[in-house]
Amino acid sequence: MTIAEFFVWNPPGPYLWQLVDGEPQQMAMVNRTHGSLLSEIGSLVANHLDKRSSPCCVITMPGIIPRLLLEINIRVADLAATCTSYETEESALTDQVLVMEILSPNNQAVTWPNVRTYTTIPSVREILVLKTVSIGAELLRRNVDGFWPSPPLSIDAGELRLESIDFSIPSPPPIGRRGWRRRNSKTPLKRTSAIRGMRCHVSGKDGRMAKRAKAPLSRADQSRAAGFDR
Numbered sequence: 001m002t003i004a005e006f007f008v009w010n011p012p013g014p015y016l017w018q019l020v021d022g023e024p025q026q027m028a029m030v031n032r033t034h035g036s037l038l039s040e041i042g043s044l045v046a047n048h049l050d051k052r053s054s055p056c057c058v059i060t061m062p063g064i065i066p067r068l069l070l071e072i073n074i075r076v077a078d079l080a081a082t083c084t085s086y087e088t089e090e091s092a093l094t095d096q097v098l099v100m101e102i103l104s105p106n107n108q109a110v111t112w113p114n115v116r117t118y119t120t121i122p123s124v125r126e127i128l129v130l131k132t133v134s135i136g137a138e139l140l141r142r143n144v145d146g147f148w149p150s151p152p153l154s155i156d157a158g159e160l161r162l163e164s165i166d167f168s169i170p171s172p173p174p175i176g177r178r179g180w181r182r183r184n185s186k187t188p189l190k191r192t193s194a195i196r197g198m199r200c201h202v203s204g205k206d207g208r209m210a211k212r213a214k215a216p217l218s219r220a221d222q223s224r225a226a227g228f229d230r
Helices: 002-009 032-050 109-118 180-184 221-226
Strands: 018-022 025-026 057-060 077-081 096-103 126-131 139-140 152-153 159-164 167-169 200-202 210-211
Touching: 018 159, 032 057, 032 077, 032 167, 096 109, 109 126, 139 159
Parallel strands: 096 126
Antiparallel strands: 018 025, 057 077, 077 096, 126 139, 139 152, 159 167, 200 210
């Protein structure tokens, strides 16, 4: 199957698919930890870019066409950042500078082959693989000579810095531990989800998140959610 055929193909079931060497491949459903990390890091990066009025933007679950065997491959990453605009809709993201994958126990056989294909894309400067089983990440950063380091940089503690978008956090985010944002953020954060129409707001007092409900909150409930009842 070619990419052109893949784009018009009607896949069975409500699943996400990618094209691997001409064969459609069903993607595994993400677990709660994977989804939490995807939402967390995506929001942090999106807010960082917005605060800096950066031309870059972060895209969730983009289709990515590698340079190798490009006619029969389109891979799906967890997140990617590009710094170029577009006038017509794109079925696959172009000019990525950063690609991020989240490594879960049920997707390792798919994630690492995808990472290798991303290294064939000339515009990609960094590839970040975040872990879910343990706190940490592995970072591939293209050298000035255009080659990739081997092995990747392992980050289990200390600053996590992404030079491609000038982004840094004190450490890779631990999942399932409330208060990480509060401990590691020096300024109040207003968070907007990467998915349009779903917004979360974080208060300026203690960083607790109040999700917008279908029905409006009363003034008392709003004060309690924001932490102003203390």
